[in-house]
Amino acid sequence: MSRSRRKSPFIGVTTAESEAQDKAQWHRRHRRIESARLKEDAVDYETRSHRAQSDPWKMDKDGKIYWGRDVPGYLMRK
Numbered sequence: 001m002s003r004s005r006r007k008s009p010f011i012g013v014t015t016a017e018s019e020a021q022d023k024a025q026w027h028r029r030h031r032r033i034e035s036a037r038l039k040e041d042a043v044d045y046e047t048r049s050h051r052a053q054s055d056p057w058k059m060d061k062d063g064k065i066y067w068g069r070d071v072p073g074y075l076m077r078k
Helices: 020-040
Strands: 010-012 064-066
Touching: none
Parallel strands: none
Antiparallel strands: 010 064
């Protein structure tokens, strides 16, 4: 992986390694809420977006930012 480079300069705001635990928690919450809603109202079959229960700014990485063309080389390495 010594030659592996990022294709786009979008970088996480903090130094968190991964958002996997946060995403799993948000999706569990979404499935639980949707399941309860569908049991209550069986006529409305449309699922709602999971973004109603999630906010990327509350996760460990706090979203991502675009660095533009002047990105240091060490940030573009994987």
